[in-house]
Amino acid sequence: MFTHIMIGTDDVQAAKGFYDAVLGALGYGEGTLLNEGRGVGYSNGTGFFAAVIPRDGNAASFANGGTIGFAAATPEAVTAAHSAGLANGGTCEGEPGPREMFPGAYGAYLRDATGNKICLWHTAQV
Numbered sequence: 001m002f003t004h005i006m007i008g009t010d011d012v013q014a015a016k017g018f019y020d021a022v023l024g025a026l027g028y029g030e031g032t033l034l035n036e037g038r039g040v041g042y043s044n045g046t047g048f049f050a051a052v053i054p055r056d057g058n059a060a061s062f063a064n065g066g067t068i069g070f071a072a073a074t075p076e077a078v079t080a081a082h083s084a085g086l087a088n089g090g091t092c093e094g095e096p097g098p099r100e101m102f103p104g105a106y107g108a109y110l111r112d113a114t115g116n117k118i119c120l121w122h123t124a125q126v
Contacts (some may be wrong), residue, residue: 004031004048005068007116008060009039014089015051016040021084022110023049026072026120035109051112062115069119075106078120082108096120 009015012033020030023042036046039052049068054060054101072078079096086092092108104124 002047004050006050006052007068007112007114008048008054008058009051009112009114010053011016011113012037012040012051012053017087018088018090018112019049019051022081022090022118022120023070024072025081025084026077051114051116052082053099060114062111062117067119069121072106072120072122074117075122078106078108078122081120085110085112085118093117097116 003045016031016033019040019042024030028030028042028044031042033039034041034050034052039050041048041050072081082096090112092109093111094107096108097106099105099107102123107121109117109119109121
């Protein structure tokens with residue numbers, strides 16, 4: 001569906017710690033530093049996600065209403081990733097649990113240190 005998603009950060013090491021923990025709990029590998037440490041990137045072979053220092057030199061900011069969803073293999077992975085994010089500088093935007101609007105869905109929401117909103121999402125086969 002997408003080739004890549006990039007978000008801004010003013011602190012690459014903090015972003016790496018947060019996303020290594022969250023994405024690691026979802027089964028993705030550790031991030032790779034990019035462009036002489038100006039970003040951190042993650043790939044699963046079909047898509048690419050990165051947190052980078054903005055090229056224009058302005059402070060990073062988050063999208064109002066924007067959410068990036070990461071797939072989780074199980075509800076337990078959602079909960080583990082949410083806990084990992086909270087332990088690594090994230091703030092809760094929605095506790096792990098069933099999402100009534102989508103039968104069989106289990107999700108949680110976090111914001112990283114910059115304020116980017118992410119969703120951890122599992123959908124059971126119904």
